[in-house]
Amino acid sequence: MANTTPCPQCSSYDVAKNGIINEKQRFKCKSCGYNFTVAKMGKSIDSYYVIKALQLYIEGVSYREIERLLGISHVSVMNWVKKYRIKIPKQEFxxxxxxxxxxxxxxxxxxxxxxxxxxxxxxxxxxxxxxxxxxxxxxxx
Ligand SMILES: [Zn+2]
Structure with missing residues (x-):
């Protein structure tokens, strides 16, 4: 994944997304291991996490569990479920x-x-x- 955010510790561009903290994107530097967050422009969360959250939702994982796993507030996830009109097919097997x-x-x-x-x-x-x-x-x- 191409990234334009350098590590504030060692200036390396070799960083990976590492969860969302308080609605901010967190990155982990692969060179020095430093974790840092970057404020999002506006309120939008990277579609990367929207898709992950909806994947979990459709697999029957609860909003609270998604919040715990991804660090995205359950309110955001509920809003995406509404926005994208996601319905979970009934599944009992x-x-x-x-x-x-x-x-x-x-x-x-x-x-x-x-x-x-x-x-x-x-x-x-x-x-x-x-x-x-x-x-x-x-x-x-
Ligand atoms: Zn670094």
Missing amino acids: YTPTYRILNHKELSEFVIVPGNLSNKGMIITELGDKFMVIQWTRIKSI
């Missing part, structure tokens, strides 16, 4: 579980066959980590 892993943890997770069998799975980037969403079958179809 699978239940979503999700976990946030760094690259090493993700590698260790997917290498275990039992972690993948009989479960749908998506892996999506989340700041400098990865989010794994899985669907565990709760009822046979």
Whole structure:
């Protein structure tokens, strides 16, 4: 992801999005590990997080959980659900579980066959980590 915000500590441009804090974009510098926030212009939040939040919402994750996972207020998420007219299809055979892993943890997770069998799975980037969403079958179809 191209970025024009340099690290205030070491001036490196090699920075990654690392969550939202008080509606400000947080970045983590990949060179020195420094975390910093950048005020958003206006009230808009990067569409990157809008899409992540709506992905979680449609998988049945609650507003409060989305707030906890992404650092975006549940009010913002509710507004996006309204704005984009998102409706969750009724779903009774699978239940979503999700976990946030760094690259090493993700590698260790997917290498275990039992972690993948009989479960749908998506892996999506989340700041400098990865989010794994899985669907565990709760009822046979
Ligand atoms: Zn730095």
